[in-house]
Amino acid sequence: MSTPRTLTLPDGVRPETLETDRGAFATLTAVPDLGTPLGTVLLVPGWTGSKEDFTPLVDHLCRYGWRTVAVDQRGQYETTGPSDKSAYSLAELGADVVAMSKALGGYSQLVGHSFGGLVAREAVLTDPSVFSTISLLCSGPAAFTDEATIQSLQMLAFGLENLPIEQVYDMKLDHDSKTPGYVAPPEDVAAFLRKRFTGNVPTSLAEITRRLTDAEDKTDQLAKSGVRMQVLHGATDDGWPLPVQQAMAVALGVEAEVIPDAGHSPAIDQPAATARLLVDFFHDYPSLMTN
Template sequence: MSTPRTLTLPDGVHPATLETDRGSFATLMATPDIGTPLGTVLLVPGWTGSKEDFTPLVDHLARYGWRTVAVDQRGQYETPGPADASAYTLAELGADLVAMSTALGGYSQLVGHSFGGLVAREAVLTDPSVFSTLTLLCSGPAAFTNKSTLQSLQMLSFGLDNLPIEQVYDLKLEHDVKNPGYVAPPDEIAAFLRKRFTSNTPTGLAEITRRLTDAEDQTDRLAKAGVRLQVLYGESDDGWPITVQNDVAERLGIEPQMVPDAAHSPAIEQPAATARFLVEFFHDHSRFTTD
């Protein structure tokens, strides 16, 4: 989960509903002030996240000349989702991104953060023709393998199946505050984090949590998809191990890139630097090619 540092939207960044042939999706969107956009960047949040995880990055990318759209996936925060477990497979979530890119005119630069990277990968494997590039931002090749992480995820999904989502959040928060590295956010941000979590479709959040325990490695298939690829992570990323992300990059035939002074949420922690890494990749067709 990423924790926004402010809820104030920069000038030019505004909420918008994206209509697709697979439903409506809540977004934060920005377009350049001057000239025709260079293209479209589609930003996909991770587990328990939302479009707000990208707010400063949306602004920076628009200033570089890109129409930028950060989304809530189905069942996430302000995008409704069905209470049907089968609606939250990676295949279904990936098909949503294909529909979003198509509705935006196709050829999107797709950026998937953390769990969103697994979904973005699935979208490219489903229909690479509607994407120009894919950036795996602090994401991994498959489910987590750390036993304690898996146990926590399994407990959370069980709780979501059996308890009110508000109670699940309170139990999760009670667990989180015991972490030695926990820093309490300002009251406004704390209220937002609770509202965001409890606004998720419980079935959807439970199933997304399970995907982090059972997702299969599709790296070799992705290497053959024909879409330019980027692996980007924070210097002290504490999601998938950096060694694992480096291995993904090697298997994809590319060099991984690291955002200095950032951890698992570079779009919030270092938005300007993250935007530069992304924009350089979007424009450079020579350095980041697959075999």
């Protein structure tokens, strides 16, 4: 989960609804004031996250000249979703992202953070023609493999299916607050985190949690997609082990890029540095010509 440092939206970043042929999605959108945008960047958040995980990054990317759209996935925070478990397979979530890119005109620069990287990958495999690039930010090739992590995720999914989501959040918060290094956020941010978590469709959050325990490795398929790829992570990312992310990059034929002084949420920790790495990749046409 990413923790915003402020809830104040930068000038030019505004809430909008993105209408697609698969439904409506809540977004934070920014469009350059002058000239024609260089293109569209589509940002997909991760587990227990939301579009707000990208707020400062949306602003930075827009300043570079890109129309930038951060989304809530189906059933996530301010985007509605059904209670049917089958609606939250990676295939369904990926199809949503394809529909988003089409609604935005296609050829999006696709960025998936953490679990959002698995969804972004699925979207590219579903229809690579509507994406110019894919950037996997602090993401991995498949489900987690650490037994303690898997057990914790399974318990959370069980709780979401059997307890009020507010109670599940309180239990999670109690657990997290006892973790070494935990720092309580400001009151307004703490209130937002609770509102965001409890705003999820419980079935959505339970099923997304399960995808982190059963997602298949499709790195080889992605490598053959024809879409340009980027892998980047924070220097102290504590999601997927760094050697796992770096091995995924090698399998994709790229080198993992490291964002200094950042953990699992570089878009919040180091938005300027993250934006710079992204736009350099978006503009890296010479390497495209030589590959």
